[in-house]
Amino acid sequence: LEGTVLVQQKSETGRDVTLYRVNAGDSCVLTTACMLAFEDYAAEGTAETDVRAVAIPRRTFDDMVARSPVFREFVFKAYSRRITDLFTLIDDIVFQRMDVRLAARLLELAGEGDEVRATHQALGTELGTAREVVSRTLGEFQRRGWIEQARGLVRLVGRPGLERLARSAGEI
Amino acid sequence: LEGTVLVQQKSETGRDVTLYRVNAGDSCVLTTACMLAFEDYAAEGTAETDVRAVAIPRRTFDDMVARSPVFREFVFKAYSRRITDLFTLIDDIVFQRMDVRLAARLLELAGEGDEVRATHQALGTELGTAREVVSRTLGEFQRRGWIEQARGLVRLVGRPGLERLARSAGEI
């Protein structure tokens, strides 16, 4: 109903990858998966904000899937969305350069404004990379005059450059 | 019913990643996703063998999901399985060393026997890496006396070494 939950894959070494976020209105497929298929899963969820949510007992869920076409569609859409999201995530991880991904993520996180409140470590986790890589890449962005930095803060002052880089994704 | 379909993510540059295989008895979630949620997807499927399969019209599918608990569970299990598979794939790609992954894949592909029929290129695609990396890594394996190579063929002659390396996954 409200809030955001971050789902991450944890590794033994301390590095994590952000798999996706569950937002208000979404259904958490993992919970569903676990409930319906009795499978364990290894990922970890963290509430990023205060969260209000609805928990549905297995029996009720099953019943609703059986009876309501609307609910059925909702559930299947949630699954499909996750799967296609994971596909594009894999695609990004394997084929996309870090600077492109970082630029894109900054623009995304900034939204309408032009400030991103996040530590390099957090950005690294977002993208499944190491803090050092983020630091270096942001350093490069700064040298190009695209951003300004302060502790825990990135200010976007040259969006055009970032946007050009982020868009260069599909260009080969 | 019969055969295997390989699902891969294609990139512009020619490198591909193997996402998963659909085997006899499985349901192809992507088709389901596409059918139910009207979403497009970017992956590509290739029949590795001759394939016999059943196509179910949307209406029938919907009806079966509504009426049969067994079918419902089958479908949800398929989804869950895919999602957890994708999770472990991402985990592997991000955190696992190539030599470990290659060793594991060789053992997997060899099964009971000790021969793997595959070109370096094919193995590279399996693991989402480049042919050169496979060539080099196999070269290293050969130097260690774990494998012998011929054109399009890898013979496992030192399984213990490979197994030790492959198992070193969860350590540290």
Added chain:
DNA sequence: GGGGTTCGGTGACTTGGTCACCGTGGCCGG
């Protein structure tokens, strides 16, 4: 204001991916 903690910067090194190029073996047509 002092001390611990978090954050960020940096250099050195390793691994993996890319590019370019070449040799070799196999296959096929002539």
Added chain:
DNA sequence: CCGGCCACGGTGACCAAGTCACCGAACCCC
């Protein structure tokens, strides 16, 4: 049988990214 093409594999040089180690500076909280 021979020549040429092509798929396969090997290799060196280079670049991008991840890892390790360490340090200084900002921040927070007494």
